[in-house]
Amino acid sequence: MSNLEKYVNAFVEGLGVDKDIVKPGLEYQAIAEWDSVGHMGLISSIEETFDIMMETDDIIDLSSFEKGKEILATKYDIAF
Amino acid sequence: MIWNLEHYKDNIALICETGITVSYEELNKIGKQIADTCGGRCLVFVMCQNTLGSVLGYTAFTNNDIVSVLLSAHMDRQLLDNLVETYKPAYIWAPEEKKADYAAFGNTECPAYMVYDYVLIKTGFAVSYPLHDDLCLMLTTSGSTGSPKFVRQSYTNVEHNARSIVQYLELNATERPITTLPMNYTYGLSIINSHLMVGATILLTQKGIMQKEFWQFFKEHNATSFGGVPYTYEMLDRLRFYRMNLPSLRYMTQAGGKLTSELHKKFAEYANLVGKKFIVMYGQCEATARMGYLPAEKSLDKCGSVGIAIPGGKFHLIDMNGEEITSPNTVGELVYEGKNVTMGYAEKGDDLLLGDERKGVLETGDMAQVDSEGFYYIVGRKKRFLKIYGNRVNLDEIDCMIKNYFHITDVVSAGVDDQMYIFLTDEEIASDVRQYVAEKTRINPVAFKMFVIDEIPKNESGKVLFSALTQYYE
Numbered sequence: 001m002s003n004l005e006k007y008v009n010a011f012v013e014g015l016g017v018d019k020d021i022v023k024p025g026l027e028y029q030a031i032a033e034w035d036s037v038g039h040m041g042l043i044s045s046i047e048e049t050f051d052i053m054m055e056t057d058d059i060i061d062l063s064s065f066e067k068g069k070e071i072l073a074t075k076y077d078i079a080f
Numbered sequence: 081m082i083w084n085l086e087h088y089k090d091n092i093a094l095i096c097e098t099g100i101t102v103s104y105e106e107l108n109k110i111g112k113q114i115a116d117t118c119g120g121r122c123l124v125f126v127m128c129q130n131t132l133g134s135v136l137g138y139t140a141f142t143n144n145d146i147v148s149v150l151l152s153a154h155m156d157r158q159l160l161d162n163l164v165e166t167y168k169p170a171y172i173w174a175p176e177e178k179k180a181d182y183a184a185f186g187n188t189e190c191p192a193y194m195v196y197d198y199v200l201i202k203t204g205f206a207v208s209y210p211l212h213d214d215l216c217l218m219l220t221t222s223g224s225t226g227s228p229k230f231v232r233q234s235y236t237n238v239e240h241n242a243r244s245i246v247q248y249l250e251l252n253a254t255e256r257p258i259t260t261l262p263m264n265y266t267y268g269l270s271i272i273n274s275h276l277m278v279g280a281t282i283l284l285t286q287k288g289i290m291q292k293e294f295w296q297f298f299k300e301h302n303a304t305s306f307g308g309v310p311y312t313y314e315m316l317d318r319l320r321f322y323r324m325n326l327p328s329l330r331y332m333t334q335a336g337g338k339l340t341s342e343l344h345k346k347f348a349e350y351a352n353l354v355g356k357k358f359i360v361m362y363g364q365c366e367a368t369a370r371m372g373y374l375p376a377e378k379s380l381d382k383c384g385s386v387g388i389a390i391p392g393g394k395f396h397l398i399d400m401n402g403e404e405i406t407s408p409n410t411v412g413e414l415v416y417e418g419k420n421v422t423m424g425y426a427e428k429g430d431d432l433l434l435g436d437e438r439k440g441v442l443e444t445g446d447m448a449q450v451d452s453e454g455f456y457y458i459v460g461r462k463k464r465f466l467k468i469y470g471n472r473v474n475l476d477e478i479d480c481m482i483k484n485y486f487h488i489t490d491v492v493s494a495g496v497d498d499q500m501y502i503f504l505t506d507e508e509i510a511s512d513v514r515q516y517v518a519e520k521t522r523i524n525p526v527a528f529k530m531f532v533i534d535e536i537p538k539n540e541s542g543k544v545l546f547s548a549l550t551q552y553y554e
Contacts, residue, residue, distance in 0.1 A: 016526055028291065036290040037311070037469060037524040040318055056319050060292045 014045030088279030115144030133198025270369030309336035309470025393418030
């Protein structure tokens with residue numbers, strides 16, 4: 001599985017949403033599932049998927065599908 | 081008049097996310113204009129969010145003899161329609177950007193008044209229900225299920241509770257609380273009420289603790305305190321809050337349900353270590369907001385306790401026969417007495433004329449015990465409700481809502497705080513039911529787990545055997 005596929009899966013599992021809606025443009029609070037409660041699940045799911053521990057600043061900065069990719073790529077050496 | 085706004089006229093009352101500030105003088109002046117526009121005592125629905133207009137309107141009504149009903153600006157539309165029809169408010173105070181949503185209630189194109197981000201919409205009902213003289217405001221007990229049941233709070237209730245909070249938290253004009261809770265939620269409102277009492281500055285933000293902008297705003301304006309429900313503290317723990325550098329922070333409060341002892345201890349230790357305060361509190365909408373608090377210096381000693389009664393209040397425990405329990409460490413129902421015990425409930429327009437039905441005594445419905453030093457511990461609940469992310473959710477109302485909407489009889493909900501389990505027999509509708517409940521309550525769907533079972537366990541007289549359901553989730 002590619003890192004992008006894993007990343008999409010982390011959203012599907014973490015937020016409990018359909019795969020179709022996990023794509024560029026998806027933002028925090030744009031869907032009912034991605035609120036502060038969902039965010040906790042999402043971060044856990046991402047951390048587990050890539051076996052990382054995210055910094056506080058990165059957790060609160062991860063405000064969209066794209067932003068998350070950028071953070072993972074620049075701070076955690078995950079290539080997409 | 082609850083707050084002496086004139087006295088603090090040079091102080092800043094509110095600062096919003098965009099940096100706009102509102103002084104106490106402005107709060108007073110604009111408040112009078114809004115009240116004048118209403119033309120005397122009447123009922124107003126305040127569609128709340130943590131912005132300038134929302135707080136300005138609320139203080140205007142409350143300080144000028146107008147009764148407000150505080151609701152979420154994001155509440156389900158159909159539920160709002162029912163409430164408007166039931167109570168026939170004279171005005172609706174709503175966010176300007178959402179005014180089109182309220183067009184069915186009155187003229188939104190030419191609102192009666194407009195300030196900052198809010199508009200005053202006149203509804204034009206031909207009739208209005210008479211209001212009892214003591215009635216100050218109303219809040220929902222479980223707004224999420226759209227029950228028309230409101231808690232009636234008097235001017236005395238609101239003022240006494242705010243003063244008591246000021247006393248035990250030792251609040252003064254230098255405080256700068258930041259909003260973390262909705263203002264239509266009794267705990268969130270109590271923070272606003274108590275801080276306006278002392279001329280403090282309230283930092284208003286729509287952003288949450290999981291957003292970078294929240295913490296930027298927090299640091300930029302030197303927030304001194306915030307409140308949180310158990311889930312807030314779970315999130316803070318997850319954020320490794322302990323490592324954040326927040327020199328302006330003085331204290332944190334926790335209410336809205338029982339925090340795990342583990343987290344209670346963690347935050348109390350953190351607070352002790354860095355010279356801040358962590359204060360666990362206990363309350364209910366039926367007691368205006370606050371009934372008990374655990375003094376910060378006892379937070380480690382008495383971990384897991386909700387503490388002692390607030391200044392001016394009294395706790396005692398009663399057994400099944402209503403007799404007072406005098407021995408320590410014996411479980412009974414917690415009873416509170418104080419001037420903040422609310423007048424009672426309203427379920428229809430005519431109830432707005434009702435007087436005080438409780439006479440200062442509230443049977444809380446919470447089961448508790450007290451230790452030999454007088455500290456109270458909540459151990460359970462008498463009634464069928466859960467706290468989900470701090471929101472009280474009545475399980476019988478949820479069942480009723482699902483039955484009516486899906487025209488089914490075999491459904492029953494149960495669970496533990498922050499996790500509801502819905503049992504039903506029809507597998508085909510399970511995911512629709514979950515989505516429906518999440519939508520209506522505006523609570524994240526992860527809080528609801530569905531169980532499809534062959535049969536809802538019932539006794540011979542047809543009553544649901546809740547004890548037989550716990551095997552699925554305990």
